[in-house]
Amino acid sequence: xxxxxxxxxxxxxxxxxxxxxxxxxxxxxxxxxxxxxxxxxxxxxxxxxxxxxxxxxxxxxxxxxxxxxxxxxxxxxxxxxxxxxxxxxxxxxxxxxxxxxxxxxxxxxxxxxxxxxxxxxxxxxxxxxxxxxxxxxxxxxxxxxxxxxxxxxxxxxxxx
Amino acid sequence: xxxxxxxxxxxxxxxxxxxxxxxxxxxxxxxxxxxxxxxxxxxxxxxxxxxxxxxxxxxxxxxxxxxxxxxxxxxxxxxxxxxxxxxxxxxxxxxxxxxxxxxxxxxxxxxxxxxxxxxxxxxxxxxxxxxxxxxxxxxxxxxxxxxxxxxxxxxxxxxxxxxxxxxxxxxxxxxxxxxxxxxxxxxxxxxxxxxxxxxxxxxxxxxxxxxxxxxxxxxxxxxxxxxxxxxxxxxxxxxxxxxxxxxxxxxxxx
Numbered sequence: 485x486x487x488x489x490x491x492x493x494x495x496x497x498x499x500x501x502x503x504x505x506x507x508x509x510x511x512x513x514x515x516x517x518x519x520x521x522x523x524x525x526x527x528x529x530x531x532x533x534x535x536x537x538x539x540x541x542x543x544x545x546x547x548x549x550x551x552x553x554x555x556x557x558x559x560x561x562x563x564x565x566x567x568x569x570x571x572x573x574x575x576x577x578x579x580x581x582x583x584x585x586x587x588x589x590x591x592x593x594x595x596x597x598x599x600x601x602x603x604x605x606x607x608x609x610x611x612x613x614x615x616x617x618x619x620x621x622x623x624x625x626x627x628x629x630x631x632x633x634x635x636x637x638x639x640x641x642x643x644x
Numbered sequence: 645x646x647x648x649x650x651x652x653x654x655x656x657x658x659x660x661x662x663x664x665x666x667x668x669x670x671x672x673x674x675x676x677x678x679x680x681x682x683x684x685x686x687x688x689x690x691x692x693x694x695x696x697x698x699x700x701x702x703x704x705x706x707x708x709x710x711x712x713x714x715x716x717x718x719x720x721x722x723x724x725x726x727x728x729x730x731x732x733x734x735x736x737x738x739x740x741x742x743x744x745x746x747x748x749x750x751x752x753x754x755x756x757x758x759x760x761x762x763x764x765x766x767x768x769x770x771x772x773x774x775x776x777x778x779x780x781x782x783x784x785x786x787x788x789x790x791x792x793x794x795x796x797x798x799x800x801x802x803x804x805x806x807x808x809x810x811x812x813x814x815x816x817x818x819x820x821x822x823x824x825x826x827x828x829x830x831x832x833x834x835x836x837x838x839x840x841x842x843x844x845x846x847x848x849x850x851x852x853x854x855x856x857x858x859x860x861x862x863x864x865x866x867x868x869x870x871x872x873x874x875x876x877x878x879x880x881x882x883x884x885x886x887x888x889x890x891x892x893x894x895x896x897x898x
Contacts, residue, residue, distance in 0.1 A: 502678055510680035512760050512768075528855070532864035533893055606825050606867075
């Protein structure tokens with residue numbers, strides 16, 4: 485895009501002969517909404533509805549889970565200096581904290597992944613870019629969620 | 645005849661000898677028959693600050709450069725033809741007074757965004773109307789046609805009163821960042837016009853319309869940035885209408 489300001493007179497006073505005239509107009513920049521054969525068909529599923537609702541509900545739950553987590557980890561009982569292998573082992577001995585951390589992990593990861601999916605849909609311009617960015621996102625999400633779950637359930641406090 | 649304000653204005657005019665001021669119109673010009681590049685062009689004109697931007701455009705077209713191209717029909721804010729981006733905001737040129745948009749600086753005028761520019765300020769509105777047609781903006785009923793008119797209580801009419809005001813100027817849809825990026829999104833105007841029938845007690849195809857808007861390019865793409873509400877020259881609460889459609893979809897499911 486050129487942003488130069490020509491004073492008066494007409495536009496297009498380019499040096500030499502103009503490439504375009506009445507019979508050969510310049511190509512127009514097509515609007516993104518033009519329907520083509522490649523335009524995906526409507527889906528008729530409730531996926532977006534559930535996705536939207538999940539963001540609201542998980543957000544509310546996450547406020548409690550994350551703020552509670554931060555309070556325990558960073559503020560209460562000597563703050564961050566107390567965190568060590570023994571502290572984590574002690575917490576994960578109780579099923580309550582296991583479930584707390586598991587819920588937090590799953591909700592935060594899915595909430596973040598869904599948000600990023602929306603961002604990618606909004607900003608990726610080419611179909612290929614969009615597809616590969618989303619694949620990267622899904623891979624990273626699945627990997628992190630599975631690894632975290634595995635650690636929470638198979639954590640061995642006697643490991644040395 | 646005059647109010648105090650008008651007296652003051654009259655006194656001012658007497659001081660200056662003229663009520664006209666000099667304004668610079670900076671217009672984004674595009675002519676595919678000359679160049680593929682769009683460029684800014686400045687026009688200086690003498691104009692009454694109480695006149696509208698459209699009057700300025702007329703002055704340019706009629707007296708300075710006849711090649712300037714823009715749409716307008718009624719010129720009084722009803723037909724919705726002259727939506728354009730004035731000083732970076734979508735407005736109707738026929739409802740924007742010069743004095744309200746800081747005439748001491750150049751007034752920038754561009755075509756609305758997100759649609760194909762055909763020449764100067766004229767865009768291809770077809771994708772916009774395509775989305776409008778997709779939501780079936782007409783009364784759909786079942787059974788026999790009644791012999792009398794279809795009656796409706798004032799409360800039932802009030803339910804969708806706000807969204808009946810739409811003039812299809814595309815100011816909202818072309819101010820929506822989601823529409824700019826993903827042109828498959830229906831856009832605020834189409835949802836507003838679906839809302840007008842979904843909440844009409846006489847209409848019986850609300851379910852069908854909700855189903856259309858439940859699509860992945862339907863209401864769930866809305867980010868509630870409120871650009872549409874800010875842009876609407878009729879003061880329709882567009883974002884609120886979109887949220888009401890979302891709520892109708894959710895309560896229908898659960």
